[in-house]
Amino acid sequence: MKLNKTAVGWLNVTPLLAIMVPFFIMPIIVVAIASIMQTDGFGGMFMDPTLENYTYVFQSALTYRLYFETIKFAALTLIFSAFIGFWVAYFLVFHVRSKLLAMGLFLICTVPFWTSNIIRMISWIPLLGKEGLINQALMAMGFIDAPLEFLLYSDFAVVVAYVHQLTIFMIVPIFNSMARIDKRVVEAALDAGASKFDIMRYIILPMSKSGIALGAIFVVSIVMGDFFVVKVMSGGGTASVVGAFYEDIGVLQYPSAAASAIVLTILVMLMVALILRVVDIRKEITQ
């Protein structure tokens, strides 16, 4: 049997479709439909198309406050994880001479991921708490008289937990794009009289851009879609966008939760589009 070209093409994309349609496209359609339905207040929903759920989301001052908080966390996490990720990758690629050692150190970076997210996050509590290691140590050394309150159950703690969880998502793509920089290119820059700083800003930074952008996509979309870290590490003092849907679902307000979810999805897509506008990842990778 000979298949025509179109059939072969469809056959090739079938495995991808088999995953994307039921696990990605269908749920989004379901949520989108739910977002224009109405609730009877007891968990039941009926179809009577309305945009009320959306007007409610956009009219609520809470929405804007939550987005502000969440975007703030995303931005802070992005800045710190990009900074740390860049230098870790830089060290591994340009300062560790032995390839084997570099790979070993790279694997060590992933060790924290051998345990669950939640345990990793909770482990910060005995460290940062009022009676925690850091406060005790600082007090024992006489730097402070009273424990530092901002260490735990604060924005600080939330950012620490996010950076801890997500820096690896920066290290991996930045490491990857740096590893592709030909060492002779760096040497050529030296030969042309470039200082270390020149090499950093004219060669290494621009050539790592695609890695930073990929990492940024991971970090931003994960932080925007997370509520658990904020809930635990802020001690309930701060809410998040997704945290609010969670509350909605808790009180059986499925349509408004769905509308909020759609709004968030669109916002995150816009953010990713913005990142891709700044760095043309496809072009950078094929170069």
Added chain:
Amino acid sequence: MGTGNGDIELAGVTKSYDGETFAVDGINLKIPDGAYCCLLGPSGCGKSTILRMIAGHEDPTHGEILIGGEDVVGLDPVERRTAMMFQSYALFPHLSVRDNIAFALRVRGLSKAERNAKADAMIEKVHLTEFANRLPSQLSGGQQQRVALARAAITEPRVLLLDEPLSALDEHLRIKMRAELSRMQRDLGITFIHVTHTQMEAIALADMVVVMDQGKIRQSGPAREVYAEPKNRYVAEFIGGQNVISGKVSYINGTRATMAGATYSNIEIPLANGKRLEDGQSLDIAIRRDDIDLVRAGGDLPDGSTSVEGAITGVEYQGTFVKVMMEAAGEEEFVAYVPERRFFEESLSIGDRVLAIWQIDHAHLLA
């Protein structure tokens, strides 16, 4: 033109990475200002290491490197006023042709207008004006090479160092770009040091060829001298174009000597340039492949010539000449380059027994 001070002297230069083996082993070399010098040798012979030490990308373990009479060891490339063209060019992949070429000016703090004006003048010189805004990946191999050359030349160095500049190109382009390199060197009037493992490239380009092996210089001199008068078996075989025959001196009669080997007994050799020979001494001689004439076995020897007999094992037509491979004088490969017309007059074919004849004076005694 000629900027002066581009003469280079290496004195006792040694490089060892592990303290035991030497990548470069006690090199002494003088390269005059404005010369086109080729460092020639197989991979791993230390030629690239020498280049990198002159460029300032590596420091010698011992010895001095002088450029324009000044010891440059420890100075960075800019202070040396050298520029390097890297193997496979190492162009900045994220920068346009113009920005690649202007890079050295950018890090020297020139304003954008100034550096672009200079870069554009250089771009015109290498005929890349219409490609100025392209990225290196959008250029052909030959164009990339021109960008690399322009990028290296823009700082007006006194020495330009080229690491296997033609190896990334295909055969046809290689010959074209070779001529371009030579033209560029004459235009700039500065010292070029060119590392290669291709002997044809070296002898076609260089005023001075340095043949290297295992970190040592085996012979250095003008291309013709290295080609026609190799000092030793290694150089003769590496440069090619020579048949090398080993044997022992069997008889000396004042102006001539006779050499014998395992499979032949009567090759006459000249007693040239005051070399003292003794009876029974082991000896290598080289005869240029194009100095050899072939006649059928049993033919006459012209006056002043000598011969070995052998069987033809292969024939390759090369256009202007025919490459005839033989088994003779106990050598695995004994080759004659016979002029095309002459070969077809004789109508020789594989398996024929022939005499390879040459003028006794054309043989060259190796050390």
